[in-house]
Amino acid sequence: MAVSRERVLQELAQIAVPGGGNLVSDDLVRALHVDSETIRFVIEAADAVQARALTDAEAEAKRRLAALAGDQKVQIVMTAPAAPRGPAPQVVARSGDAQPQTGAPQGGEPPSLKIGRHPTPQAGPAPVSGVARIVAIGSGKGGVGKSTLTSNLAVALARQGRRVGLLDADIYGPSQPRMLGLTGQRPTSDGQMIEPLRAHGVTTMSLGLMMKEGEAVVWRGPMLMGALQQMLNQVKWGELDVLLVDLPPGTGDVQLSLCQKAQVSGAIIVSTPQDVALIDARRAIDMFDKLKTPVLGLVENMSTYICPNCGHEAHLFGHGGVAAEAAQLGLPFLGEIPLNLEVRLAGDAGTPVAAGDGPVAEAFTRLAQRLIAGGMA
Numbered sequence: 067m068a069v070s071r072e073r074v075l076q077e078l079a080q081i082a083v084p085g086g087g088n089l090v091s092d093d094l095v096r097a098l099h100v101d102s103e104t105i106r107f108v109i110e111a112a113d114a115v116q117a118r119a120l121t122d123a124e125a126e127a128k129r130r131l132a133a134l135a136g137d138q139k140v141q142i143v144m145t146a147p148a149a150p151r152g153p154a155p156q157v158v159a160r161s162g163d164a165q166p167q168t169g170a171p172q173g174g175e176p177p178s179l180k181i182g183r184h185p186t187p188q189a190g191p192a193p194v195s196g197v198a199r200i201v202a203i204g205s206g207k208g209g210v211g212k213s214t215l216t217s218n219l220a221v222a223l224a225r226q227g228r229r230v231g232l233l234d235a236d237i238y239g240p241s242q243p244r245m246l247g248l249t250g251q252r253p254t255s256d257g258q259m260i261e262p263l264r265a266h267g268v269t270t271m272s273l274g275l276m277m278k279e280g281e282a283v284v285w286r287g288p289m290l291m292g293a294l295q296q297m298l299n300q301v302k303w304g305e306l307d308v309l310l311v312d313l314p315p316g317t318g319d320v321q322l323s324l325c326q327k328a329q330v331s332g333a334i335i336v337s338t339p340q341d342v343a344l345i346d347a348r349r350a351i352d353m354f355d356k357l358k359t360p361v362l363g364l365v366e367n368m369s370t371y372i373c374p375n376c377g378h379e380a381h382l383f384g385h386g387g388v389a390a391e392a393a394q395l396g397l398p399f400l401g402e403i404p405l406n407l408e409v410r411l412a413g414d415a416g417t418p419v420a421a422g423d424g425p426v427a428e429a430f431t432r433l434a435q436r437l438i439a440g441g442m443a
């Protein structure tokens with residue numbers, strides 16, 4: 067039978083650490099995740115010296131949990147900042163089959179701000195200083211073009227003269243640095259505040275830029291909440307008309323944390339017209355309803371395909387399904403973006419198609435104008 071979270075904590079509370087306490091009493095266990103297949107957590111040391119001193123405790127935790135676990139895989143990650151003001155959390159030790167999830171950092175070291183700590187207590191959703199509106203961009207299903215829509219919409223809004231920020235909170239696959247041509251760049255920090263990057267007129271920050279690649283996949287609940295809180299409050303966003311937040315797909319911790327921590331003005335749901343995508347979109351809408359975040363409307367992506375050779379219009383994923391769904395749910399239908407090779411090529415090349423001209427750029431302009439006219443951006 068799978069070991070429960072409580073049982074894991076009981077076991078960890080028996081593992082002594084230097085100084086007289088144990089792993090639990092010294093609050094060293096972070097992001098504990100227990101399900102039928104995995105027991106996973108982070109041991110968060112204050113620095114590399116403490117991390118070394120905790121190696122034995124980590125090995126013991128590994129041994130004890132492996133003995134208890136049965137079929138569950140045990141993954142333990144030890145993190146510590148390299149130095150008090152050093153470059154970003156570093157994975158310093160691993161045990162057993164818990165393979166390091168770090169890869170080559172994206173463009174050098176992340177800035178010297180420790181990200182992913184426990185959240186600071188907060189009475190309720192708070193505004194972000196200088197930011198007039200926060201709009202979450204969500205989808206029920208992955209791969210429907212939510213990140214593409216976010217970057218292009220941000221650029222289209224900036225071209226309409228709006229002061230726009232983009233927070234890439236899709237920690238499981240942060241793609242905004244690539245889509246906005248920021249690969250290889252790192253935001254800087256004085257250890258307190260982060261200086262965001264700017265691309266195509268958009269003030270941009272991505273959780274992916276704050277960590278070594280792959281590191282965040284072990285984050286859960288509190289750690290994620292803390293990181294998101296830092297992204298909102300420790301980034302010098304400046305004065306913004308709107309901050310777009312690119313959420314991970316689905317209905318998980320990031321969505322919950324964002325709506326609990328920040329005064330989100332509303333959410334835009336992106337979907338393709340297929341039934342399967344729409345079923346998931348409905349789930350996302352339901353989640354925002356439960357979180358009391360207004361759904362501003364739905365956007366249909368990959369709507370129509372116009373053959374670049376013959377001009378024939380085809381509907382590869384169907385057409386009009388999102389508009390019909392919006393009508394049925396009594397929500398605004400905000401617009402549709404065609405399926406177009408240029409969208410992908412431009413995204414991969416780091417210059418969103420909305421930065422140029424042509425029918426697809428116009429579709430994003432229309433969407434941006436619709437949001438501005440509706441007071442949403």
Ligand SMILES: Nc1ncnc2c1ncn2[C@@H]1O[C@H](COP(=O)(O)OP(=O)(O)OP(=O)(O)O)[C@@H](O)[C@H]1O
Pocket residue numbers: 205207208209210211212213214215236239241314315367368369403404405406407408409410411413414
């Ligand atoms: N309208 C479009 N026309 C052509 N290609 C598109 C369009 N929208 C998105 N794409 C392409 O589809 C792929 C998935 O898009 P994107 O990464 O934006 O989706 P996503 O919903 O953010 O996915 P995930 O949340 O799973 O990361 C990308 O290669 C992107 O370039």
